[in-house]
Amino acid sequence: MSRRSRAAVARSAAGDRTLVVLSGLVLLALGVLVVLLGTGVFGSNRAQRPLFDPVVTGWVTQNADLSRWIAIAAGVVLLVVGLTWAVRSLRPEPRPDVVLSETPGERLTVDHSAIADAVRHDAEAIDGVSRARVRMVGTERRPALRMSLWLVEGTDVRDVWADIDGRVLARARQAFSVDALPTAVRLELDAAASRSPRVQ
């Protein structure tokens, strides 16, 4: 299975998932460790020590300036990490334009919406497709196509495939003069009732 067409199926949530799983693990570990510390698993002496441990407060008072700088630096690091995280996860998925030719001083691209519209138009002309949605995904260097097709009840998926590859994608590949255009097709089966009446 091609990795590029596979990646085009949906926006990747890997980054978000990793960060969320990590924060969950950190919170869980913190909570469990404090409970264990309090119940005396690490020694009953430790459990009885105050939260503001004299050893720590003593070090902070002795190195007041250093601890301030450490706290400020930690705050700034958290700010940068948190903002990058939020911006990354809120940023919409990019829709790259397709670069046809690139020579120094000259650059020919096709607008992503032009491609999407053309392919959608072709796809909707296929027998058995009631609606189509098309968009470009990926990066400018490695663009891919994501196509959602709503099929009429009783349509043979293999026929639709043949038309998609033979007509729609063949035309797109020819237009961009590429050998392969990674494509992810999402099918909605039986999304619209067939034209023939169900009760006769």
Add this chain to the structure above:
Amino acid sequence: MRVLLRLLSPLLGLLVAGVGVLTALEVIVAWVAPTSSPLVVPWPTWQAAVAGLTWSSGTVRGIAIGVAVVGLLVLLVGLVARRHDVTLTEPVPEVTVTTSPRSLARAVGHEVRSHAEVVSASVVASQKKVVVRAGTLDTPEEVRTAVRERVDEVLGRLPLARRPRVSVTVAATKGVK
């Protein structure tokens, strides 16, 4: 669950950023202009409240349990939010075809309900398994075989990457035929 992840992830990011900016601000204000401290966070009050506590205090344990539970929930959201696409075989290289479990269930459901003896049906589908529950006024055993055949036929028509296991249960429904 993916919606929850998409909401939770930027919120956690903003939370981390907020904690960072407040920490830096409070430390700077307490250092440079101690008279206007605290700025936003009432940290002297918190400090006084925490001062008498030890690690074995009830409050500390309560908060720690709360943090652990929240952590577990966040962890679950992250782990559960994967895609459940049903993949179809690749028609040509560089083309991946998928469908949603709901859509597969709808296709199977249409076929099952088109059987004359089936009065009600529910279908749950995933990449690995299709579960059909149907009700009939006839003898369930006969209808079950027929429904199974129909389901197999639908799945045969669809070029699925892996054939899901099919389980069909048919129950007799009370009523007048």
